[in-house]
Amino acid sequence: MNASPESGRHQPAVSAGRIVLGSLIATAFGLGVAEMVSSTSRRLQSPVLDVGDRAVDLAPSWVKDFAIAWFGTNDKIALLVGIAVVLAVYAVGVGFAYRSRRPLAMVGSAIFGGIGALAAVSGRNPGPPWAVIPSVLGALATYAAMAALLGGRSRESEWIANAASPISIAEAVPSPRRRFLASVAGFGAVAAVLGFGGRANRNRFSAASSRTAVGLPVAENPLPAAPSGTTFAIDGISDFFTSNDDFYRIDTALTVPQLPLENWTLRITGMVDNPIELTFDDLLSLPIVESDITLTCVSNEIGGGLLGTARWLGVRLDDLLASVGIQNGADQIVGKSSDGFTAGFPVAVLDGRDALVAFGMNGEALPLEHGFPARLIVPGIYGYVSATKWLTEINLTRFEDFDGYWVPRGWDALGPIKTQSRIDTPRGLSTVPPGTTAIAGVAWAQTRGIDRVEVQIDDGDWLEADLADELNDVTWRQWKLAWEATPGRHTVTVRATDRDGETQISERTTPIPNGATGQHQVVVLVSDG
Numbered sequence: 001m002n003a004s005p006e007s008g009r010h011q012p013a014v015s016a017g018r019i020v021l022g023s024l025i026a027t028a029f030g031l032g033v034a035e036m037v038s039s040t041s042r043r044l045q046s047p048v049l050d051v052g053d054r055a056v057d058l059a060p061s062w063v064k065d066f067a068i069a070w071f072g073t074n075d076k077i078a079l080l081v082g083i084a085v086v087l088a089v090y091a092v093g094v095g096f097a098y099r100s101r102r103p104l105a106m107v108g109s110a111i112f113g114g115i116g117a118l119a120a121v122s123g124r125n126p127g128p129p130w131a132v133i134p135s136v137l138g139a140l141a142t143y144a145a146m147a148a149l150l151g152g153r154s155r156e157s158e159w160i161a162n163a164a165s166p167i168s169i170a171e172a173v174p175s176p177r178r179r180f181l182a183s184v185a186g187f188g189a190v191a192a193v194l195g196f197g198g199r200a201n202r203n204r205f206s207a208a209s210s211r212t213a214v215g216l217p218v219a220e221n222p223l224p225a226a227p228s229g230t231t232f233a234i235d236g237i238s239d240f241f242t243s244n245d246d247f248y249r250i251d252t253a254l255t256v257p258q259l260p261l262e263n264w265t266l267r268i269t270g271m272v273d274n275p276i277e278l279t280f281d282d283l284l285s286l287p288i289v290e291s292d293i294t295l296t297c298v299s300n301e302i303g304g305g306l307l308g309t310a311r312w313l314g315v316r317l318d319d320l321l322a323s324v325g326i327q328n329g330a331d332q333i334v335g336k337s338s339d340g341f342t343a344g345f346p347v348a349v350l351d352g353r354d355a356l357v358a359f360g361m362n363g364e365a366l367p368l369e370h371g372f373p374a375r376l377i378v379p380g381i382y383g384y385v386s387a388t389k390w391l392t393e394i395n396l397t398r399f400e401d402f403d404g405y406w407v408p409r410g411w412d413a414l415g416p417i418k419t420q421s422r423i424d425t426p427r428g429l430s431t432v433p434p435g436t437t438a439i440a441g442v443a444w445a446q447t448r449g450i451d452r453v454e455v456q457i458d459d460g461d462w463l464e465a466d467l468a469d470e471l472n473d474v475t476w477r478q479w480k481l482a483w484e485a486t487p488g489r490h491t492v493t494v495r496a497t498d499r500d501g502e503t504q505i506s507e508r509t510t511p512i513p514n515g516a517t518g519q520h521q522v523v524v525l526v527s528d529g
């Protein structure tokens with residue numbers, strides 16, 4: 001009568017609902033264990049994030065494009081939600097296997113742990129061999145919790161036990177269902193404590209207090225506030241300087257790398273005469289400059305918001321490299337990040353423009369998400385080939401010897417910024433009253449500078465817009481046009497011409513491989529009055 005739970009043949013039925021709930025809670029418990037274990041070292045992270053990192057690295061470019069197009073800067077959350085869904089389905093599968101074919105469940109759990117372990121020790125920033133520990137313990141904990149929740153005693157034996165009990169069954173002996181729910185609650189609670197506790201424990205590796213303690217030096221060329229002529233007082237136009245909070249963020253990092261200054265150095269390596277390693281204080285003791293530069297992402301769609309202008313504070317890259325001596329033959333400067341990201345650009349780009357190792361942004365130490373403690377900023381080329389955040393190394397090499405992170409993923413090795421313009425106001429599909437309406441926005445063509453911006457209403461002639469004063473040739477330029485709006489639905493199109501005489505073409509192409517082309521267009525509804 002009494003079947004052993006291990007026999008697998010005479011197991012009592014367990015409802016599908018129980019298997020689903022039990023396997024999910026067991027997995028949450030395992031993840032909690034992994035989170036807590038991984039929080040003991042700054043070199044470890046949750047296996048879920050390790051797997052996410054590998055997914056980011058392995059995802060084909062069109063997936064990345066799609067993710068940015070659909071989720072914008074929420075692409076990371078979308079990925080983590082995706083992983084959670086896959087994980088949940090997998091866990092439930094293992095749960096059912098546990099009830100029907102136990103060896104299969106064992107294999108399933110081993111694969112589950114193995115994927116986490118592999119993710120932890122591979123990829124662009126592989127952990128030490130012992131980085132497999134959180135995944136291994138997490139998988140074992142998951143399996144143990146599954147056994148506890150789904151393996152239970154057989155219903156028959158329970159019935160016997162209950163029937164044998166001299167006291168009232170209902171009161172004294174919890175029903176199997178109740179016992180199951182109590183176990184679920186117990187494992188769930190421990191999972192939450194471990195998970196959140198692990199998170200909290202990890203906080204001691206935060207770089208936030210290190211950043212707060214930074215006192216920024218004054219530049220040798222303190223810049224005045226931007227002259228009023230560079231901005232138009234028009235509602236809805238982009239502020240000339242983008243606040244740090246509003247500045248777009250694009251990177252492959254699922255969690256912001258934490259680089260407290262005590263542990264941080266910047267090394268200059270490769271084809272240089274005198275490799276050096278600088279501390280943050282060393283960096284601050286060099287001549288400091290300030291520069292206003294518009295940073296632009298190659299993934300920016302026509303009309304998109306993946307660009308912003310900041311006042312950067314830092315050390316000139318050309319001076320820094322001159323001090324170490326670039327060797328003959330080196331034609332690429334590669335910035336390397338603590339998280340394994342790399343971006344390379346030609347040595348020839350250093351033509352006198354203000355390329356910086358930046359540590360200040362709009363009067364503050366670099367925000368953690370924007371690369372604290374230091375990053376590269378190179379005017380005129382897209383961020384993916386230049387603007388390495390969480391910078392730990394600058395390596396001089398050859399293009400034939402090294403590809404930056406995005407190059408093998410289908411993006412061009414050189415990424416000069418394309419001439420572009422955007423309509424900030426009126427917004428697409430907004431309704432405006434008839435009469436004089438300001439159409440306004442920004443145009444950019446770092447390092448060439450904007451020569452002309454034109455606006456077209458419906459199929460009319462191109463009308464030349466007023467340009468605000470140019471601050472310099474590496475920041476965007478505001479433009480405006482007074483439009484006599486007539487009732488109805490109108491299409492407004494903008495195009496810019498740079499000082500090389502190139503006018504933005506209307507043909508639309510995708511951001512990959514070297515930046516979108518096309519003209520921004522909005523439909524505006526003009527009311528009858």
Ligand SMILES: Nc1nc2c(c(=O)[nH]1)N[C@H]1C(S)=C(S)[C@@H](COP(=O)(O)O)O[C@H]1N2
Pocket residue numbers: 247248249250251252253295296297298337338339341369370371382383384385386387388389390
């Ligand atoms: N370490 C690191 N640096 C990086 C990236 C990254 O993924 N990792 N992305 C680059 C890209 S594609 C862009 S457009 C800029 C964006 O900088 P921001 O997030 O400060 O706006 O950072 C660059 N620097």
Ligand SMILES: [Mo]
Pocket residue numbers: 250296297298299382383384
């Ligand atoms: Mo980018």
